[in-house]
Amino acid sequence: MTVTPSPTEIRRWRKYLADERAERAVYQDLANARSGEEREILTSLAEAERRHEQHWLDLLGEHAGKPRPVAMRTRFRCFLARHFGPVFVLALMQRTEARSPYSADIHATDTMAADERIHEEVVRGLAARSRIQLSGSFRAAVFGANDGLVSNLALVLGMAATGVDTGVVLAAGVAGLLAGALSMAAGEYVSVRSQRELLEASAPNPEAQGAVPHLDINANELALVYRARGMEATESVSHAHEMLAGLPCTHDGAPEAPPAEDAAEEHETLGTAWGAATSSFLFFASGAVIPVLPYLFGLSGFTAVLVAAVLVGAALLGTGAVVGVLSGASPLKRALRQLAIGFGAAGITYLLGLLFGSGPA
Template sequence: MSNQSATEPTRAQVQRWRKYLADEVAEGAIYRTLAQKKSGQEKQILLGLAEAEARHEAHWRAKLGEHAKPVRPSLRRTILRFLARNFGSVFVLAMAQRSESNSPYRDDKDATAQMAADEQVHEEVVRALATAGRAQLSGNFRAAVFGANDGLVSNLALIMGIGATGVSSTFVLFSGIAGLLAGALSMAAGEFVSVRSQRELLTASRPTQVTLTAAPNLDLASNELVLIYKARGMSDEDAEHRAAERMGLFTCDCNPAFSLNPEERAEELESEHEELGSATGAAATSFCLFASGAIIPILPYIFGLGGLAAVAISVILVGIALMITGAIVGLLSGASPLKRGLRQLAIGWGAAAVTYCLGLLFDVQVA
């Protein structure tokens, strides 16, 4: 009887191992699906992760034996498979990173130490794969979250403060519309000025071709041309060599570093220009993002509601929007979507509560 109990898994073990098996099958499918959309080294890395998950799958199949029946994977893995098939890899990799970091193998004696170590390594591999996607999203994503949240929080706080004074629903509505337009225009104007000013600064830093037009008439002994190259970051020796070459005294490829291409800096600046985008586009994006958030708090008033009903619905709608934006931030950063959502919610509702309390101090009781 003791031998049977030692070899026959308990019901709890069977259920746990089946869950592990289903998750390993799902994770392997996720990595293979992502690999189909990639090429080169990234494709090979994803296929390597899938092979590792297959080894883990084989471990649990061997442990289960005749009990290895198909079961549904966890909700997280199911969502990941859906995202892997239909959306960009950055969201999938961010969620996969979190899944790998929460592996139960390190605390489960039925999993081998190698499997637990594999999961730790997988987290770092997925983190590295997700880095490029996060870098590409970081600037635009930050602006999107900032713009939408600013609209949500500022307009909710505005209408809560105005509404608490006892004014009519119509007054609250027009205050909200004014807040939407004022905030969106302010954001657009600020973004336009910021991007335009930065582009002008970059343009002012672009090297000119004065070294070509002025070189024939310069005196090398006076060092004016040498000063240009020193100002561009060359050492004394490099600058003197480049100046002499530019003036046609000799041509030498003995050290290509001495003959720094002046167009390289111009290409770098042009790349920075492209990354900034256009001032008009940035302004339009900021306007739309702020307005998309700011319109949510006034939706109940637009549809004719008033009083506490309008306030309650506005607070709920903004709360849902804040939870969604916070959850997306959490997903992309590999953190808990719930915690990030609750953080956004606390900040937004906290600001609205402050202005509401201030509004109560100025209760005008308009009939």
């Protein structure tokens, strides 16, 4: 006997149906933009969502109605997938899969609830791949800009609160921008340069390869090289004998030198020190210039302070949301946390400025 669903059940099932269609559309859009293994995985996820969609269609029957229009949220995610790569969308989809209500709904099968749990882990793995592939310079841009926003807002508000002339506040803001950006650039240059030098110092000398054919096989000095690189004594001797025994011979019977190995094997590409320094300078300056804008456009006093705070607040919300998406956390929570930290630092310096000065000019 067929049981007619209640109006509440119909509304809930239609919502589930719309959600499954939306998720399938996002996964399919992501799959269309990828290739190889990732395309196959995303296509399989889209097909799983299609099976879930059919389940709700079967339950609804004649109550399914017309498909709902594509939600703005789904359109936005598809737009991100097509134009900014999968990392943002996958992070959002990971959260969507984690919030699946199927485990607590008797009308969803155990298989569907299990699917959603597994989908969360699949999407988590794909998102982790994308985060690794994401350019380090992008992350540096977000954090560098955030540093500039917070430090220069604190400096500008602190100076403004002392009651000094607007020109002094502007000069302090520009000086803070240049000092912070130059400091960041210098630190990044030294960091990248030092790391490259350490890697170069640790790389094997290619000229040592030419000595291998002339080693005394019985003394086996080559084993010492492998022991110095961390092998056990027995393993190093065995590996050295295999190395020497496997070398091709020259025309006079002597073994040939092995081919030189890549000295930069498997380590992270650092880029140039000057490139890193330039990027750091620009990233910091892009954030630090925002608190100065009201003063550059002729505002003064509390009006300038308020406008600077609003502009920086909006930027902090943006950078915090991006950090939240990239880390797989709630964009809203990360945005509000970023805002609280930035305004907290600026508020403290503003209060100190009031303490030592006479109020905004």
